[in-house]
Amino acid sequence: MNDLSPERTDKFRTYRARKKAAGLREVRMWVPDVNSPEFQQALDAQIERINASEDEREVMIFCEAAAAGIWDGLD
Numbered sequence: 001m002n003d004l005s006p007e008r009t010d011k012f013r014t015y016r017a018r019k020k021a022a023g024l025r026e027v028r029m030w031v032p033d034v035n036s037p038e039f040q041q042a043l044d045a046q047i048e049r050i051n052a053s054e055d056e057r058e059v060m061i062f063c064e065a066a067a068a069g070i071w072d073g074l075d
Contacts, residue, residue, distance in 0.1 A: 016026060032039050050056055 019026070053059075
């Protein structure tokens, strides 16, 4: 998987050069690993807190109404 052959590195070097010539810049980001058990545990805990909230239903009604207004405007 970690292929550092000259052909592969040249391929990516030319790809990056084309993108740079087109006025683009490479940006790398680190994001949470959604497949990790820790992520799933944190997600489950957040969902549980949301579902236990007294304001959850009111907020969902508001969000759904706002989203419906946005989608209706796209017709």
